[in-house]
Amino acid sequence: MMSRSRVSLLAASAAALALTFSTLAVDPAAAQERKSLRWATSSVDSYGYKIAATMAEVTEKALGGEYTVTVNPYPSTTGAMKAVMDGDGEIGYTADVGMTQLYEKEGGFKNYEPKKGLLVHTWYAYPMETFMMVLAEKADQFKCLKDFSGKPTFFTPAGFMNWLNFQRVFKALEYDFKHVQIDPKTQADALKSGTIVGAVAYTTSGHSLVPYWTETEVRIDAKAVNPCPDEIEKLKAAGLSVSPVDPKVFTKDVGVEQILGVPILFGYNVRADMPEEVVYKMVSAFYENREQLAKAEAGFTPLAKDFIGMQVNGIKSAPNVPVHPGLAKFLKEHNAWDDSWTIASN
Numbered sequence: 001m002m003s004r005s006r007v008s009l010l011a012a013s014a015a016a017l018a019l020t021f022s023t024l025a026v027d028p029a030a031a032q033e034r035k036s037l038r039w040a041t042s043s044v045d046s047y048g049y050k051i052a053a054t055m056a057e058v059t060e061k062a063l064g065g066e067y068t069v070t071v072n073p074y075p076s077t078t079g080a081m082k083a084v085m086d087g088d089g090e091i092g093y094t095a096d097v098g099m100t101q102l103y104e105k106e107g108g109f110k111n112y113e114p115k116k117g118l119l120v121h122t123w124y125a126y127p128m129e130t131f132m133m134v135l136a137e138k139a140d141q142f143k144c145l146k147d148f149s150g151k152p153t154f155f156t157p158a159g160f161m162n163w164l165n166f167q168r169v170f171k172a173l174e175y176d177f178k179h180v181q182i183d184p185k186t187q188a189d190a191l192k193s194g195t196i197v198g199a200v201a202y203t204t205s206g207h208s209l210v211p212y213w214t215e216t217e218v219r220i221d222a223k224a225v226n227p228c229p230d231e232i233e234k235l236k237a238a239g240l241s242v243s244p245v246d247p248k249v250f251t252k253d254v255g256v257e258q259i260l261g262v263p264i265l266f267g268y269n270v271r272a273d274m275p276e277e278v279v280y281k282m283v284s285a286f287y288e289n290r291e292q293l294a295k296a297e298a299g300f301t302p303l304a305k306d307f308i309g310m311q312v313n314g315i316k317s318a319p320n321v322p323v324h325p326g327l328a329k330f331l332k333e334h335n336a337w338d339d340s341w342t343i344a345s346n
Contacts, residue, residue, distance in 0.1 A: 040080035040089035062285030076159025085114035095161035096317035124314030129261025136221035144228035149175035172238035204299035223255035272344035279326025
């Protein structure tokens with residue numbers, strides 16, 4: 001028969017072992033409590049993907065380790081937007097032109113019905129400038145944008161916001177938009193073979209050239225084709241603007257003293273069901289870190305100079321789109337809220 005002390009020892013050991021297993025069982029559960037924020041961007045060779053890791057790091061710190069941010073690339077910006085609206089992501093890469101088309105149900109959003117909810121104004125990060133390029137040896141054939149009307153052109157990958165931007169440029173100018181879809185990595189070969197006569201390039205904040213174009217210019221000499229004066233007037237009459245881009249974004253001479261691009265404003269928007277405090281903390285963190293962001297990446301320079309103004313301009317570009325409560329709270333704190341705007345409701 002087992003002694004009373006032996007029984008007590010075994011009982012104590014069993015209790016200790018049970019406590020150990022219960023502790024081991026709790027730790028994985030605690031780890032699983034860390035929520036996921038899936039950051040949907042455009043393809044891996046795009047600027048949006050290039051800088052996503054920096055923004056993800058700022059976001060994780062701002063949310064105190066409560067969330068894990070993962071960056072998920074999609075073939076196009078439109079695809080990233082739809083992924084979030086269908087519930088496959090929480091933060092979606094977009095631009096003012098994309099938000100306008102979404103709410104007007106045009107282009108890639110025609111007949112589109114989101115499974116979870118529409119994106120709303122949340123955070124605008126930088127402008128991009130879209131412009132046309134051609135093979136240098138054929139540059140004398142192209143003087144204005146009208147010379148690309150009805151001709152096979154690569155307007156950046158279909159669904160990209162810069163692709164949408166040139167759609168509205170050609171619509172304003174009443175030109176025939178004839179897009180040829182290619183892999184951006186084959187752009188140099190397509191220009192040399194004549195598969196396309198031109199290819200659209202874009203910069204961020206007039207400084208950073210899209211990564212796949214830096215690869216293209218290693219293989220070919222290219223020239224910029226600016227809109228002619230009458231085209232600029234038509235664009236302005238349609239509510240579009242033209243911004244200068246320093247040709248030094250290219251490593252070679254592109255034939256003009258100043259590139260003229262049509263700008264768009266890029267942002268990272270969420271659905272209305274994202275908690276107000278999450279968005280407020282995220283936007284506030286980007287505001288507090290705006291100088292550091294600009295030092296790390298030149299594309300954030302305009303954001304650092306006028307963070308509040310960029311958010312206001314993003315909303316003004318599509319005033320019919322609701323504003324996330326988290327951004328509304330931030331703007332009210334900075335006396336930048338307009339009562340004519342609508343706060344999104346879940």
